[in-house]
Amino acid sequence: MKLCITDIQRFCLYDGPGIRTTIFLKGCQLRCPWCCNPETQSLQEQMAIDMDNCFYPICPSRKSNAVCLAMRSIGKRIDVQECLAACMQDRKYYQADGGVTFSGGEPLLQADVLVGVMQALKKEQITICVETSLYASLKQLQLLLPYVDTWYVDLKSLEPACISKLKGNLNEYITNLNYLTAQQKHIILRIPLVKPYTFTNANLEAIKRFLPNYQFEKIELFSIHKLATKKYQVLGMTQPAYEGVSEEELQTFAQAIAQKDQVIEVMRI
């Protein structure tokens, strides 16, 4: 059994407490138009072609059996031991609060393999964070729940029509969120605001009505910027159109959802 990952990033500062290593897992049910990691959507390894690396006069692919320098594989499969070894590289820098963050893609989709890595990390007393959309089965969530110290949960949209467009099932999300919050785990809710998908009057109103039912460690609001143009290009994908929101719009919404004892932070990414 192996994990399919796209990248292992070290010295990550934005993905939880302390110094962290973030593992980007491949595979996600959703197809968010603003996705900044399109290479993690498919569960399979993919080939990408980067024409910046194509040198016609010395193109090796013109020779028989040679590898094209412009082609590269996106994603690789690693077993639990390899993943653990990568996580342990910066063990000394983690100290007490740092550790490993699993991101993606949707990490829950590989919960059956991931659980082995998490068990090993816990033996080393390394803290674990997971960034998730919660669009996965409850069983997968339950499998990882005992090992995760902090959950970063996305709240993309509460409009069924929008979620259908993203290929998700809103009921699955709400079930998982209810289950997770009932376990009183550390949960940080992240709300990406992007036009014309999540930043619509209907969705903002729905979120306003939804939030008072929960208590989170923190709610983070942020706008989405077009950061992944090159990634879409090399994968041969078309980047969908969308638009970020202004600082003022973020602040206005932050005030609109303000509640007593609920920390809300506007992030600048």
Added chain:
Amino acid sequence: MNWRNFRFIQYLKHIKKLYQKHQRLFERENDLLFLCKAFLKTRIVMRSDDAAKDFQNLCQKASFHKQGCYQYFYYYINPYLSLSQRHHVFSNITIAYEKFIQNSFQALLAEGENLPNTSFKKQQNCVLLAIMTQIETISTKLHAMQRFDLQQLFAEMVQGEARHLQDGMQRILFLNQMLWQSGHELVGLGRFDALLFQLYEQDLQTGYITEEKAKSMLLEFCHILHQDYWFKSSELLGDTGQILILGGKDLQANTAFTKLILQVFEKYDKPEPKLLYRYTQTCPNVIKEQIFRVLKKGNGSPLLSNDDVILTCLQQAGIAQVDALHYGTSACWEPLLIGKDSSQNNTSILNFLVPIVKLMNDDLLTIEEVYQRYFSYLKEEILRICQASKALVYEKDAFLSLCIDGCWQSVKDVAEGGACYHNTGITTVAMGNAINALFNIEEFVYKKKLFTLAQLQMYLEDAEYGEQFRYFLQQKGVFGDDEQKTMISRINQITAYAAQVFAEEKNQWGGHFVFGLSSPGYVSSAATFPATADGRAYGEPFMTHISGIAGRAYTSLLNFAAKLHYDHGRCNGNVVDIMMNPQLLNNFEDKCRTLLFCALDQGIFQLQMNVLQKDVLLDAQQHPKKHADLIVRVWGFSAYFIDLPKSYQDIVIRRCEEYETVYH
């Protein structure tokens, strides 16, 4: 007939040197006016075969100047007065300041009487008398000016040991001034807290001084050293070697005086003097926090030097433990045994890319043959450098022989190898480029067999596709990646081989050759160097010391540096050079502090850090007046950004941009 013997030639040479130095200042006075002043004021003392007499003549001409009177200290250097130069003058040095803090000149004169009756004894006697006469002259003038407080400080130098912090600091300044005046460059300031902490604590206890007054004295001390930095600078403005060394394993790193100095530097905003902090794992958190605050300020200081690694390496290089404990630095990062060492630690530059450029035209069938040929060319290069270095002749130096331990014991001038230690330090460039080039050669020429060595060199220089090809190769860089175990092992093999070749050579004084992976030459040595297989273009600067390529995580680079071997003669400065964005430091202060000190605990040799923002640097290039106080760390020193040549500014900007891409 030697042209150097003509006073007029020496006179013109000195004016030219002064003019060139002065010209580098951003806001300088009118060049013509400065030249006129230099022509009128320049005085040359011609060297003879009697170094002590020359020094005495110099002292007689080094007049007192009221401009040198400050609130707490007297310090004056006349830039227009100089000794003539026939040969090399010892530079990159720090003298045994403690000798003059713990002794009076009278006592030293009496001690000198015990030296065997040789010309060396006469010379030392002559130098001591010259200094005492100089002190008397200054003393008399201070009396006339009714500066009795300063006069007292000078009078006590002759009669007794330093009794107060102010005495100690004045003695350091006085000797420092004499060293600059007598033509030495890159003059260090020694283990500052170790030298003075007892005097400070004693003054505090007796109520002779308050913490505030000590701070005020320290500030004045720093401002004095900052003045005339244009005159003190060597190759670039700011390259002065004026380093205050703090901490150290034997000092327990937590004296009240150390803390006070760090407090002053948390607010100090000039590039001179610089700090070096000798770190050990037992360093208290309160000091770590102070160091971090000073670093965060962005003056590129202190350089962090890892005692836990360096002391072991120095001992392995044959240095007695008691001496190793007193190491400091030559001018940037090269360890120097303060007050006992005349080692010239920056005499030549070894370029690790030279063997690769040579072998690109050879017909080599396997990567093993490539490495064999690499080692063979490397040996040739090392032997060439050793020969050139051995041929350097140094001026006899009676004053320096007084100031460095070993000369009195051996009854020899420092230029004859009189000091306790007299090694030769070689700095090196392009190890990172060489390793990346060797990796690419192995990968594309021998594993994938995409082209031959000769074709690779041809494609690198291809007018149409060369740039794109080089960019492709650059992205493959492995230097600084802790997961590249094979290449880390290759580096250790190369440095071990170099150490072995160096170990078979002895310098002109019978000392050793040592080297390290840091050098000031990563720009100048690269200026006419061809494009190389790491993806570097013709003339493009080499990688800066131990640093990574764009996109490499700090932890990867730092773990990588901790896996390199620095023992057996490889200890002549191995600094990891990183950049951080000020916003990153502010937003994640705890995480960044953990990173730095954890890296030292992992076993890196030294660390220096710039705190910069690309936009600010670009604006400073466009509007220098707006950013006159912007300080950056260059190769091993801090300097005003606007004082740097554009080539160096561009490197700082490029590297800053690379780091911002990853971490912003």
